[in-house]
Amino acid sequence: MYHRLLRFALSCLVLLGAAVPVFAQNPAPAPAPKAAPAPPPVRRWLDVQSLIAAMRYRFTENSTGKKTVDDLQWQTQFRGRFLFDKAGRYNIGTFMTTGSTYRSGWNYTGAGLNNATHPFYVRQLWFGASPVKALEFQAGGLAVNRGEVSDVMASDNDSFIVAGRATVRPTHGWVTQVSGSAGYFDATGKSNLFRQLDDLKWNYGQALAAFKLGPRATASVDYTYEAGKDIFREGVALRMPPSVKAVTALRFESYQRVAPDTHTGYNASADLRLQKLTATVGVMGTDRNYGPFNGDRYELGKRSYYVVNYLLSPEWQLQAFYTHAFDITFPITIKQRFDFVATYNPTAYLKKRRVF
DSSP, X not given: OHHHHHHHHHHHHHHHXXXXXXXXXXXXXXXXXXXXXXXOGGGGTEEEEEEEEEEEEEEEEOTTSOEEEEEEEEEEEEEEEEESSTTOSEEEEEEEEEOSBTTOOOEEOSSSSSOOOOOEEEEEEEEEEEXXXXXXXXXXXXXXXXXXXXXXXXXXXXXXXXXXXXXXXXXXXSEEEEEEEEEEOOTTSBSOHHHHGGGOOOOXXXXXXXXXXXXXXXXXXXXXXXXXXXXXXXXXXXXXXXXXXXXXXXEEEEEEEEESSOEEEXXXXXXXXXXXXXXXXXXXXXXXXXXXSSOTTTOSSEEEEEEEEEESSSSEXXXXXXXXXXXXXXXXXXXXXXXXXXXXXXXXXXXXTTOO
């Protein structure tokens, strides 16, 4: 009997010894995550930065109380680059948009006071070269370098210059950019870049420096020569810490024209956020001879303005804009203006779907 018990105990020990390595094994490794799909071949050569379609209702009343715009408008825009090398250091960039005037990117549909318009022009077309990371050269139809100054005080988002530009962006220190531009613009001429080339003559120059004042503050100063006007501009942007829930940024801007006459102007604004709703509220003032280079929805005089954006989806955004002038001492084209805009931007979606 003792032999049977000993044999049974030895058998259990053998079975237990065989089972221990099985249970002691490390768990099977999780399957490796799938690699991100390779970018489409066209992306090697084409950098599509934005592709936009929009509709807008616009109402405008001038300082005499006359209603000058009460219309439905439409817009399409494309911005992108052709890349000569994989890093994109050498490229040809372009910006094309609707709009028949220098500062406008919108066409009339014919629904309202004004007749339908259909222009779609190349506004910007340039060659860019960055032989080293901190240095960039550009030549052709360019956007104006505004630094930290918004379109309220500086150039309109749809405007352009025909110029050459050199920009140095130091990788260390508090100076973030030093830029110089020289060329030509005609704010009263056609919005077609190639038509502006017909009258090319030097009437524009700019020297700009930008700075990082701290982890949440940036600034820029520039001197600009605009067709006989000598203007200095300054801008400071302050980003609020996360502990400040409603206000995300503050902006202060000013200009001083020193020739052929002397005048000053200002802009102060705050950016607000509430979930998907963002807004900008501000107050500005310019003299009667300022422009016609700054944003066309602000133009001249003293005014308050309000911009509200709501993101319906990654592709769709709604915007409402309102401005009202006060202390009017000279005729202005915008006493009050209201815009309601619906914008469709499928750029990110099309990139995700590997269309380009």
